[in-house]
Amino acid sequence: MFQASSDPREDRATLFVLLLPLAFALLGTLIRFLAFRYQLPDIPFTNYFQSLCRWDCGWYVRMAETGYDPFPVPNRTNAGNWAFFPFYPMLVGVITKLVPLPTIVTASLVSIATAYAAVIAAWPLLGRSRKAYILYAAFMLSGPVSIYFTTFFTEVMFVLLTTLVFRFLGRSNYLGAAAATALLSATRIVGVFASLSIGVQALMDYRRNRGTWRGVIGGLLGQPRLVLAIFIAPLGLFAYMAFLHYWIGDGLAFSHVQRAWGRQIANPILYLWQGLNAWPDDERWLTPSQILALAATAGIVLTGILAWRRQWPAAVFALLCIFIPLSAGLASMLRFMSGMAPLTITAMTILGRNRIIFMLSLAALLAGAWFATLAWLGGNVALV
Template identity: 45%
Template sequence: MAVEDVARAKSRIRLMVIAVAAVPLLFLLSGLAIRYAAFASVSPDPSLAAYVRAFCKWDCTWYVDISEQGYERFPIPGHSNVGRWGFFPLYPLLVAAVRAILPFSTIAIATATSLASGYVSCLVAWPLMDKNMRAYVLYCAFVLSGPFSFYFATFLSEPLFVLLTSCLFLALKRSGYVAAGLSCALLSATRVVGVLAVLAIVVRMFEEHRAKGGSVIAFPRWLLGRPDLIIAVLISPAGLFAYMLYLYVTVGDGFAFIHVQRAFGRVAGNPLLFLWDGLSYHPTSGWLPTAPQWSALTAIAGLGLSAVLAVRRQYGAALFCAMAITLPLTSNLASMVRYVVGLAPLTMLTAMLLSASKPTFVAVLIIFVASCYFMTVAWFGGYLALV
């Protein structure tokens, strides 16, 4: 009987592993099919090469240029006076490294890498959602076959950012602080807000210290007594500092990634005023919200979900997400939908909340998959809220 129990337990584990791997694969394939159907409905050229190229819009073209040509050293006759420095280097470098091995175009390699990153990020999310299968299904559907899945199907920073964020919080869940620090270092080389994940690392350290009965005053001394924790904190901004050093050596301005934002129309201001301006930008006709209204509402929803994380005592994730929304909000509302969608703790929380009841789970799953087609068409159409 003991042998049979062990065999049954192993069989259940094997089936669970297969299910965890198969669910995101199913949505990866369905997402490809739905997005291709959307592409075929608006494109005269139904070829796969045209399909891959059609998704490369907005920031994607900048990443392609960085991967193929690197960063500018002005002046360069005949080139744009807007430098590429505002786009961080890790993902373009990764794609360039793969392109040096495989004989495919930059956008083809980037598309495959983004899809693979989305798939792996779903696998990493499984333990983060406490192995809740319904929530896991919704999360996988959202990332790979949902309304914003096109972000994870082209050359944008979101696929890698979500994957590294998930790895960081999984490392924190398992108290692997050095691994979390390495993930944060890579995040800080992917997008500037990635460096803010160090706040989540420090919060988790503080929570562990308090759980062991330590006082608030004794926390710095406890931290200094743990070399692994010091190393984790110190390496967290390494990606950002390396990029700043590169810019200083090549361009002469280590903060070029900040200064170039003015060329993109991003000027520092009051985030509350930006939100108010966005909400006040009413449509001239019809009832659908304008692109600025969608962006403002998305930012507010993201901050609200960050508050829910705090209520659920996920303080590190809440602080990271709130800061990652607020920092770009100090310039304007551009790309706010993409920024919020790319915050893995928020999308995981949303999946957990929406999977609480079976009827809600089924309805949301259908909405996610069905909306993939229409939102992809909107992406091809250049709808500004999706930029």
């Protein structure tokens, strides 16, 4: 990713890119640990990683240790872990076999390393702006939602792979983008939509190179690398479907099992409207539903900015990654929006333009990590 240079300025820039996220990784760990000791003073400090493992994290730990549930599920009446895609827990499971540490400790360390790599990979996508890079590193490693990227959730791998997809597409490397998309589609179901981003990028490249749309179908089909990329991109999803068909006889079990969590497909705009109007009846400023709805609204606004900037591959991907989950309700929308690299990268480039806004944003990110960790440990359902 980086090469040695005879220019001292380039060497200093390389050190900045490599060392800054490491500093934020250490700072974020310290903030979250202090919040843990404050919130749970009677819990041994050795239980730090275990205490932060809440909600879906427990499912991923069990997957890494024992794999997928059979059917029917032992000791469970209505839920199996087929809703959770395999790539990241499988990777952690393999590493756990090689490292003599508890699964959650290994997973947390792998997540921090993955978040570190994701920040470094995002450097060119942030326009090589130092202020934007500082904010993005703080957001990922020591911000309010950094807990998603530093314990055992798939969001951190989703961010890294999404970043790699758009890094490859920025160089019109369709095969590289397809390989990252194949892994992305085995990480979360919406990852498969990056396949469409490859197609959109190919259309844009054709129009730019030829100056016309004439002959576009033949021109695209005449590119063997592009055709191969389109076939490779969804392979992660197809492989998981084939496994589920073999394992429990239902290749769409990841969708069918959603009924166990009470999710119903409906109009996403209706879900959004209901969430925004779920006003608190106590002293709280916002209800969890409003927080989730505001997160989705922010994602839609940032997607509009991507479209306004004519970043169509990222805009198409983000739009689908918002409205497909939203059609099943507001649950986890804050987590989903936090893990959308095109959106968070766009936000940091905007906040990094003005020096005062940059400084205020950085302070808010670091302070927010403390309060968000307390809320996480306290069971705030908006963070689920």
